[in-house]
Amino acid sequence: MKSQPKSLSNLFNIHIRKIYHSQGSVMIEIENLTKKFDSLTAVDTLSLHVNEGEVFGFLGPNGAGKTTTVRMLCCLISKTSGNARISGYEIGNKEDSLKIRKIIGLVPDNVGLSEHLSAYDNLDFYGKIYDLTNDQRKESIQRFLEMLGLWEKRNVSVGTFSKGMKQKLAIARALIHDPQVLFLDEPTSNLDPEAAKTVRDFILELKKQKKTIFLNTHNLDEAQRICDRIGILNTNLLTTGTPEDLELAVRSRRTVIELEQVTDEVLKSLQKLSLTNLTVESNKIMFDTSDLDKKIWTVVAAIVLAGGHVNIVNVVGSTLEDVYLKLVGENK
Ligand SMILES: Nc1ncnc2c1ncn2[C@@H]1O[C@H](COP(=O)(O)OP(=O)(O)O)[C@@H](O)[C@H]1O
Ligand SMILES: [Mg+2]
Numbered sequence: 001m002k003s004q005p006k007s008l009s010n011l012f013n014i015h016i017r018k019i020y021h022s023q024g025s026v027m028i029e030i031e032n033l034t035k036k037f038d039s040l041t042a043v044d045t046l047s048l049h050v051n052e053g054e055v056f057g058f059l060g061p062n063g064a065g066k067t068t069t070v071r072m073l074c075c076l077i078s079k080t081s082g083n084a085r086i087s088g089y090e091i092g093n094k095e096d097s098l099k100i101r102k103i104i105g106l107v108p109d110n111v112g113l114s115e116h117l118s119a120y121d122n123l124d125f126y127g128k129i130y131d132l133t134n135d136q137r138k139e140s141i142q143r144f145l146e147m148l149g150l151w152e153k154r155n156v157s158v159g160t161f162s163k164g165m166k167q168k169l170a171i172a173r174a175l176i177h178d179p180q181v182l183f184l185d186e187p188t189s190n191l192d193p194e195a196a197k198t199v200r201d202f203i204l205e206l207k208k209q210k211k212t213i214f215l216n217t218h219n220l221d222e223a224q225r226i227c228d229r230i231g232i233l234n235t236n237l238l239t240t241g242t243p244e245d246l247e248l249a250v251r252s253r254r255t256v257i258e259l260e261q262v263t264d265e266v267l268k269s270l271q272k273l274s275l276t277n278l279t280v281e282s283n284k285i286m287f288d289t290s291d292l293d294k295k296i297w298t299v300v301a302a303i304v305l306a307g308g309h310v311n312i313v314n315v316v317g318s319t320l321e322d323v324y325l326k327l328v329g330e331n332k
Contacts, residue, residue: 027052027181027212028073033082035068042068044236045082050229052180053210055203057217057227061328064233066216067109070183073214074106086181102130105174109185109216111166115159119150119169122158123176130177137176144172148202164195171202181212188222200226224320238327246323253315255289255296260309269306273299289315 028050035043043065050056071077075097089096113122127137145151148168188196224243231240275287
């Protein structure tokens with residue numbers, strides 16, 4: 001049989017897939033992705049990547065464009081411009097979209113289960129959509145329902161389930177075909193703390209299985225606890241980094257040194273060090289710290305040489321919340 005001539009875009013696509021698979025590291029790559037709804041730009045030139053096996057937290061206030069991004073990546077809505085690839089497959093390309101759908105799972109913001117069906121039948125229905133055999137469905141459904149503590153409730157109709165139980169079932173449904181990438185859109189919002197913890201623990205369990213997880217959230221604490229890296233979105237991407245990177249980046253950390261007494265000699269010697277934003281409050285001196293180790297010990301040495309007695313040295317401030325509020329506040 002004569003082989004079909006390959007279009008340039010086809011060749012390009014194959015080339016990209018090769019790079020991806022040989023590196024085995026980048027699972028989601030987004031370049032200048034933009035979505036406009038008429039005159040409203042919901043997502044503006046977003047560029048980021050997520051590595052295989054990573055839990056990526058996508059943080060942002062309501063209306064930031066998190067759901068819109070996920071819906072584009074899951075091929076549920078079209079992009080306006082830019083590119084995104086999942087495991088090398090291009091969103092917006094018809095053939096690739098079908099492949100993307102097979103390797104991703106989505107827990108949408110509105111859970112959307114069939115309330116009149118039982119937990120088991122909800123999962124069975126999805127298993128059939130993904131062409132799983134009877135045996136595969138039986139095995140997966142039992143495994144997930146047991147893992148999530150819902151096996152005893154398998155024959156109960158979902159309409160009677162609590163929010164937490166429904167959310168867990170929605171996660172099981174998104175995993176029924178064993179996808180490589182899982183998108184979760186605010187999976188713990190509206191859950192009580194205990195149910196939220198079960199969901200978070202389950203996400204960490206999936207991470208152990210090397211699943212790539214893209215987690216939309218506006219819960220900073222959650223992002224900090226379970227994400228390897230975080231992106232902060234407010235239509236534009238404001239920053240990305242590990243939770244620790246982001247905290248350090250705002251450089252709002254203050255070193256607080258508590259002395260027995262802040263004497264004139266101590267103050268004089270500190271003034272020579274040209275510390276940023278040096279302040280004194282009763283027996284405490286405080287200054288901004290960017291180059292943590294070096295500066296603290298230079299300062300402590302200067303205090304001791306000036307005859308001062310140091311009681312406690314502390315570094316305070318700059319939590320992920322500070323970073324978030326600063327960035328989102330500046331970019332309103
Ligand atoms: N289908 C749509 N039609 C028009 N505007 C939309 C649509 N979907 C989302 N938007 C708008 O796009 C912006 C981003 O929304 P969304 O992605 O839902 O944000 P988030 O999930 O971060 O809260 C909002 O201003 C929202 O009103
Ligand atoms: Mg949303």
